[in-house]
Amino acid sequence: MKQYRHLIRPYLIWSLVLVVIPLFLIVFYAFTEEGNEVLTFSFTWKNFARFLEATYLNVILKSFWLGFITTAICLLLGYPLAYFISRFSEKAQDTLILLVTIPMWINMLLRTYAWMNLLSDNGIINQLLGRLNLGPVSMMYTDFSVLVGLVCNFMPFMIIPIHTSLCKMDKSLLEAAMDLGANRVQTFWKVTWKLSMPGVVNGVMMVFLLAVSSFVIPKLLGGGQYMLIGNLIESQFISVGDWNFGSAISMILAVIILISMRLMQKMDKLQQEE
Amino acid sequence: MKNKLIELRNLTKNFDDQQVLKGISLDIYENEFLTLLGPSGCGKTTTLRIIAGFEEPSDGQVLFNGIEISKVPPYKREVNTVFQKYALFPHLNVADNIAFGLNLKKVEKSVISQKVERMLKMVGLSGFENRDVTLLSGGQQQRVAIARALVNEPKVLLLDEPLGALDAKIRKQMQLELKKIQREVGITFVYVTHDQEEALSMSDAVVVMNNGEIQQIGTPTDIYNEPENRFVASFIGESNIIEGHMIRDYLVEFDDFQFECVDKGFEDNEEVEVVLRPEDLDIVEPEHAKITGVVRDITFKGVHYEIMIETEKRMYNVHTTDYAPVGKKIGLLFGPEDIHVMCKMGAY
Ligand SMILES: Nc1ncnc2c1ncn2[C@@H]1O[C@H](COP(=O)(O)OP(=O)(O)OP(=O)(O)O)[C@@H](O)[C@H]1O
Ligand SMILES: [Mg+2]
16 A cells, blocks of 8 residues: 555645635635735734624625525435435335435535526416415515525435435334333434534534525526625625635635534543543 | 243234234243244244234234233333444443333432442443443443343343454453343343254243244253254254154154154154264174264364264264264264154255
């Protein structure tokens, strides 16, 4: 194995160029003022201070709130589905998991456009509702439409890790629990749920991360006025052109996410030990 | 007279279109150490799983204290199982694994820790309360599994090849301990194994199974000394199995000679099979015996020699402490009580 080690070098160089340098640039921009030359930059906290304005705080609150709701819905719907899939024969499970991932093969933009079509005022759903004389319901450009988009896009990221941890579980443990007097409900909470925790934690972290930082879906399904932190960063870079502020927000987001993940892991540990 | 605890009545079980149990009828008594013994795939585990409630019989009845229970779910049965691969809960430590059943029954915490401690002491794991079960050795995991089942004070403990994954030395030691534990707690053990030595040394009663059918039920000595058919005779220990026929009660003919024996109850001239255990045969000078032959092979086995003797009709396997060189002509000597006559059965 050892003699192949140098093969990793090109990869290291690429990750340096593509990951580490941009990250470094973001930190650099976040702490400097707009407009200075690369060589005569001046250090500042201004970009971070600006973030404390109410408008921006509201944006981050809303983002986290939406991320939280999306994650909760994905968990509530995804866990039963993953559980259900894991009860099939191995062959059937492969097919079902494939079905779960199929939407991911299609470009996210296309999928989101499809949702726009379904949800719009004269879209398919409203036409059906109209037939039933329930009148058109305005669904586009609301929290609802954004949530639908987020949940549908990120559901596989919840289902797959949970399914994996359920599959890895030794089925004889369930029999052991029943043998010791646990009925089906007790067996689920005392064994299945506990042993699927690693998958749940993975799924929750992944979906939360994706949902909090998403900007395409809220933009398309929430409309131009819909501001999440991802949109805010995007607009700072693309339309406003304030790279320094944009970088600062990115850093703040990254730090908050890191902290929340640590908290998640801590809670998981505590639950395991209890 | 001991009380009948479990009665299996004509159990059958089909998986898909394969019949794996073909009418198992068996009585299990209180405080008994009963072993299901048979080759791989004969339906031992299936029988045990039906008693535990993990499988429903296709037909037949399971009676517990005289009450039909084949539709009662496992968690309502007064039976606990020690699984072959232990099936300890990896997310719980040793004490919590053992306390699992008691916690479900909402037993008081102080009582639980007392009982857990007593169990750990019995299986020789005192002080292991807070260990991670996934880091224990196979033998230790096995003890935890036994403690986890016994702490619930079941009427019956089911054990499915509990020692299968252990190496020979620990196996021997655990056999003795299991037997000791069974005497100590005084409950019924139903034990599954395909190791005949294990079955004979531990059990009060042995049930020999093959192909989903019971071949013989009896004490270890009965099973060894009085095998009822060719399968039992060849599965338990080594034996010479010879076709012959009963002339009349107490007289059997095989290899063209007539021998006195202790068996009766066969029809006159009935075709039978005769078992001669290798260790019951002695070698003597040819003129002192009816059956004579030539030594073809001799192997030293520690306590005894294993000698292959070719006679006019067949090869005999003899275990004896006497030595005879290859090529020597000798006679085979055995007494009436060494001859075991069995009903003839289909080809094996
Ligand atoms: N769930 C099942 N589905 C289909 N066939 C099964 C199932 N369980 C057992 N069998 C079959 O039933 C037969 C008996 O199996 P069983 O596990 O009872 O044997 P066993 O005596 O315990 O063997 P071993 O000593 O190898 O454990 C085998 O042929 C097995 O393939
Ligand atoms: Mg088995």
